[in-house]
Amino acid sequence: MDQAPVPAPLDDSDTLTKLHPNYSHALRVHATLASIPFLVGALVLETVFKGEGLFPSGIIAGPVLLIALALIIRIPQTRYNARGYQISADRLRVVRGLLFRSDTVVPFGRVQHIDVNQGPLERFFGIATLTLHTAGSHNASVTLPGLGEELAREMREDIRAHIRRESL
Amino acid sequence: MNGPRNTAPLTVVLGAIGAIRSAVIPAIAIAFSGIGGGGRFLLAIGVAVAAVVIGTVTSYIGWRRLTYTIGETDIRVESGILSRAARSVPYERIQDVSLEAKPLPRLFGLVAVKFETGAGGADDLALQYLTAAEGEALRQLVRERRDEEVAAASTDHAGPAQAADEAGEVLFAMGPRRLVTFGLFEFSLAVFAVLGGALQYVDNVTSVDVWDVDLWYGWLKEQGSTVVTLGPYVQALGVAAGIVGLLIVGSLTGVVRTVLRDWGFTLTRSARGFRRQRGLLTRTDVVMPVHRVQGLVIGTGLVRYRFGWHGLSFVSLAQDAQEQSHMVAPFAKMDEITLIASAAGFRLPDDATAWHRASKRHRTDKAVTDSALFVLAAIPVAIFAPFGLFLIPLGIATLAVGANLYAWEFRRHAIDDRQVYASHGFLSPTLGVATRLKLHSVEIAQGPLARLRGYATVHLGLAGGAFAMHGVPIAEARALRAQVMETVTATDFSRLDAAPVQQPDQALSEAHSGFSENFLAT
Incomplete structure (x- = not known):
């Protein structure tokens, strides 16, 4: 390498190379694996409180499931796009x-x-x-x-x- | 010369003294605890003697089994009584060699020799103890070996001017007067923490329960009633006397600590590097090669800044006692610091430096976010607390805004053809200076707010320290990065300071040999 290339490559042009498409799949699987413990925990809480009749069933597991779905379906793609x-x-x-x-x-x-x-x-x-x-x-x-x-x-x-x- | 050698035999004596010291407390504890009934004093003495004997024997065997070898290319230390450990450090990786003499070893004329490799703290190689002469000789030897390697490997970098540099030129020294002034600014109330600890100890060994609230309450009430009878003037006088007392104690602590740490502070510049000696009881002697200095940090304190005092430290991969950087001038005027900086090849910013302020949006956002918490806190206070109290959080919020607006004046950065500068802090400004060439990466980081408002934090990768510029407008940040990258990419790491470049043919471990060269250049 004698010198830096004279027309220094435009650092900040938006020609970012995308990562391998499989990366978003990998992120997705990763998110799935990470959310399993939380889902299980939510289900356990559900069953524990079921008998109490304090609140309608699904009030814990529902939101957790929604968040998990968002994390699994939407976020990996946006993360992939951001990288x-x-x-x-x-x-x-x-x-x-x-x-x-x-x-x-x-x-x-x-x-x-x-x-x-x-x-x-x-x-x-x-x-x-x-x-x-x-x-x-x-x-x-x-x-x-x-x-x-x-x-x-x-x-x-x-x-x-x-x-x-x-x-x- | 090249066979395995032992450390100084007196090390065993020091080990024995250490054993005695650690045996005293348990012995006293046993003597006063009641274990063993009537014979407990005998038992205590027995335990103490056993501890001392075991300690001494261990220390002796440890000494016998610890050997160091000065090889052609490295220093090897083998140690361990039951499990053996052998460590080897190549000369070229040794950042600096420091000699440390704690009070007790100093009485015996011994020093601990530490080889800084940049591996950090406990991973560094240390030999304790050698005689002072031996330590100095070893340091000389390491330096010579390293230079030989350098000289052997380079063609243009022969070192003829190496003989006459030992004396060097004194760059900075602190006399007793300067030390005392410094100590006054090192005001510290740490002595009260020590007192607290001592009280705890008293609590343990005597029957006075210092944590008994009633005892203190009773005492306070007694004193309090006396005070009440004295009348307002005397009370005010008492408070004033208390404050003055605190000031005196704090200043004294500062002076004593400073004198202990920095007595005889001398910084000398020789052809090979900077050499710093300091310490009254524990004397340390550190050598830093000039080309290892990555950057400068000039700090100051709240009060001393008003009197024009600053401190200078060198950023490098090696670590000082507890700090990350080497303090080379703890308490100096700016012109002295300029002198030292130029000796290290740095230029301090002057009138010609084109400073850039942080983005005004950054200032506004920071003021808003910093005060938002207090404003929010004011709402519940206004609703629930007695009227008027909500003014307190609001006042703090106003202060936060004011401080941020003022601090903006001090948050600035600059870049010139060789260096980058960044300074921040309005009560005690800190200035960082780094060589453009010795930066390792450039990151532009933006949080959500920063992205919305178009500014960024620029993090520059500096070996052994952090360097960041906050609130830089995004376009400027990119331009800055482009400039830095231009300098950086033009020179490879291994050529950073015309360091020797060696054999091309190590096909298998090319990356690795590259690393060692790079490291040498650090």
């Missing part, structure tokens, strides 16, 4: 967050090491998480989940090659 990344010759930009947006740029020249992780769920969906570690205290590791497995490895190789070039 994106942009990779250029010398930097990676990661955008995420629904309410609290965060827009991080990591220059490859400052990457200390690179991880590609896959949990069981991610393996099932054929996606992977790319993590870049920097020496900074803030953003010591920047994660980019929901990349296609192949792509994640390619990106790792690219970034690694870049680091090697720089270090020569």
Whole structure:
């Protein structure tokens, strides 16, 4: 890498690359798994209070179910839409967050090491998480989940090659 | 030279003294507790002797089994009586070597040698104790080894000017007068907490129950009735005397603590780095390489700011005693700080610095959100509490608004061709300075409100510290990021300070060797 590309890639144009479509499915499954304990808890409460006749049945489980459904059906898609990344010759930009947006740029020249992780769920969906570690205290590791497995490895190789070039 | 070596034999004596110290309390406890009836004093002595003997023997075996080896490329320490542990630290990863002499070891002429690697606290390598001369020699050796590696690996970075730097030039020192002034500003009422602890102790060992409310109530009533009879003037005088007393005690505590910590504070600059020595009873001696300094933080206090006193610390990966950054000038005037900063290669902001204020929308939003809670609290108070009380939360809300409006004047940031600056705080402004080149990432973060109103917080990744600019208008934040990225991407981490760049052929662990180089450059 001799120099940064002269027309510096427009950082903030809206050409964010979308993540792998399976990522939203993975999020959905994750949300489902996370909401099961709450649903079970709500049902238990329902049965406990059933005999008391204090309030109509379904007043606990109903809202919990509604929230869970929203979390499972709607939120993953919006979260997926809110996320994106942009990779250029010398930097990676990661955008995420629904309410609290965060827009991080990591220059490859400052990457200390690179991880590609896959949990069981991610393996099932054929996606992977790319993590870049920097020496900074803030953003010591920047994660980019929901990349296609192949792509994640390619990106790792690219970034690694870049680091090697720089270090020569 | 290169074989495994033991630490100083006197370490065993210190271990024995430690054992005696820890045996005293249980022995006293047994003596006064009534365990064992009539023979309890004998029992207490027996327990104490056993504890001391066991402690001493353990300390002796521990000393025998702890060896350190100064190798070609690393320092290895093997320790452990039953389970063995071996730790190796390569010279190139050692951030700095510090010597610490607590009072007791100092009596015996011993020091604890600590190797800072940036791993943080307990993970760092420490050798206690070595004789002071040995410690100094070891530090010298580590430095030389590291420089040899550097010199061997680099072609353009030969170091001829390394012999004559040991004396160095004194950059900053604090004499007794400065220390006392500093101590007065370090006003602290911590002594009362200590007193509380002491009372608790008294409670434990004597029959006086200090937590018995009736006792205190009775005492207060007695005193109170005396006070009542004295008349208003004397009462006022008493209150004044009490406050003056508090002030004196607090100031004295501050002075004593400061003198203990910072006695003989000297900061010297040599070719190899900054060296800081301080401490009256516990003497510490820390060396920080110049190129490891990532940024500066200039802080101050509520009152001392009005008198023009500031403190300077260096941000780096290594950690100071309890703090994250190395305090290099705890109490100095701005011109002294400028001198130190320029010695570290930093430029402090001056009149030419183009400061940018935080967004006015950020100011408004912050004022509104900060006061909203109090305004909300005023509503139930107005309804339920006696009339007039609701003015209190409303007053606080007004104060919050005023403080925020005023604080906005101080919340500003700037960027120039080499550095970034950010300052905040209106009662005691804090200024952060970092080199653009040594930043590791840039994040633009926005909450829902910030997104609606078009401003953001810019977090800059700084090794060993935090650096954030708040309330930056979004367009400006993006421009700032673009500027920083331009500098950052132009130079690889490993070249940050023209650090040596070495062998290209480590195909297998390329990423790893890159990391070590990068780390070296930190």
